[in-house]
Amino acid sequence: MIELRAFMGLADLFRERNWPSPLEVDIQGEMTGAQLLAMLDIPPEKVEVVFVNGRAFTPPMAVLTGGDRVALVPPGVPGTYRVLLGFKKLD
């Protein structure tokens, strides 16, 4: 099981689907954030970052296993925090 939260517009999406937050999601073995989104039928463009145990990753880079605390963040977080918290890779 993972404990899944969703923020900003994604919290609205959870509410529309009558999902509690946090939502407990049963996963088998390991999966990526992108796979989780596909499993939950959440459009990937709605999610900029997946937090796994307090660290931020892009959905394909996030790796989840049972017992993890996971959160979904859409685009639109005030920018400096996207850099300071490691959402946005700068090149």
Next chain:
Amino acid sequence: MGKFIRVDMTSKEVKIGECPEKYAGIAGRGLTSNFVADEVKPTCHPLGKNNKLIFAPGFLTGTSAANSGRLSCGAKSPLTGGIKESNTGGTFSQKMAKMGIKAIVFEGIPAEDKYFVVKVTMNGVTIDEAPAETVGMGNYDAIKVLQQKYGEKVGVAIIGPAGEMRLSAANISFADRESNLRSAGRGGLGAVMGSKKIKAVVIDDTGAPGVAIADPEAFKSAAKRFAKALTTHPVCQGLGRYGTNVLVNILNEAGGLPTENFRRGRNEWANNIGGETMTATMEARGGKPTHGCHAGCVIQCSQHYVDKKGKYITGGFEYETIWALGANAKINDLDIIAYADREFDEAGVDSIDCAVAVGLAMESGIIPWGDGKAALELIKEIRKGTPLGRILGCGAAAVGRMFGLSRVPVVKGQAIPAYDPRAVKGEGLTYATTAMGADHTAGYAVATNILKVGGFVDPLKKEGQVELSRNLQIATATIDSTGMCLFIAFAILDIPDGFNALVDMINAQYGLSLTGDDIAALGKSILKIERGFNQRAGFTNAADRLPEFFEEECPPHNVTWEFTGEEIDEVMNF
């Protein structure tokens, strides 16, 4: 070139002249910091006759550029003892710019023990006696009195009872379009204004000529590109809908939401005080989740928070205030926090410093942890001027000193804001090194040509943080000179044409050919000037350090603050 107004409160003389040549090419924070560094004796007492207070709009203020209506206020800070730029929304800045006023300086101290109102109109500047009823009055009512007397739509800059008492966390409040409040919050500039016995400055732009634009067509096209960069970016929707309070859940998840006086970075009730809950509450009660602090703002991060009956409690209800009371002081109740925010605004104090101070009041045992009602009663003492109220109104460092605490989260005497430095290390370096004292907005902006940090910055690790903090501070100093709200930078981070459009607007307005590198150079020079002032005021790099207790681990990541002094000093080594 613009008018430069000097108001001497000792002689009551007003001089209105052309802006000095040396200030012609700077504005906003660039102007306030250069002026303070030039004319304020760095060793002066901040509440004495040698300190000067300056208001200056930015390069683009008063134009049709989106989000350009901010005002910079500068002086030597009674809180930090160093240079201060305090930035605000409201109507004041755009009125100044449209009247062709580049800066207003307030100097000297009157001999008389009474308060004055400085009135600025197209016919000149007068110094009136302040209406007696405004002295000691809460800010909301005082603004009403002044607008009844001077005109419904006049801009108002005002100190509350805290500024009258010259408390070191006193702010200067500014009326917005609905005659509610915005704040030049940090660093005690309200005390400086109070030391000069200026209760308020009112500005009436009737008959103002408006801002001259050298190349109106080029300006219009650049302004359109700029506005598009903002409105098409998701941050507009995020901030417009949830306010800055969107950050509660983000920082909580990241493990950087300081809780119980910076003991841990995550708590279980964060969602109850976060932006999503705040917006749902406002929508259910008929409040206004979306609101702009000045005309032309397209981000609209402000709001009108209302009670259960739909009545306005407070606006400009920010992440910092809600974090400090809700997470750091453990008050799990947005309504009480809203009343507290209102009370801070009525008293005219910095809602960051005084809210962190509330946490320290709990640390010292004056009131129980998480007791919102007790906290609100304590905050109400500020404007009553009780001894405890005065201590709280002087901010976190004062409470720490008066109650013998060692766990006092301040740098250069200013309270650390809502991001734990151990879990957001880049932010920690900015707190330590900015001349402003612990200030989250000092390293707030990104300009893509400046921000050339390669790779991925992990907030929990040291790598890359020095360059990041340095570049954010340079970009921020630049943006603070434009009159732009810093939040524009959130869109510019992803849409480089937004930054190009900003440079193009400045060029079109003034008939210049600045490049992005010129703009970056401006930011660097401002930082150097501010640092230079602080050095002459007696600061050494010993002031660029975080409190000792940040060596402790911060759950959930159990990270510590482990930068050496040499590493920290690298930030400003450019």
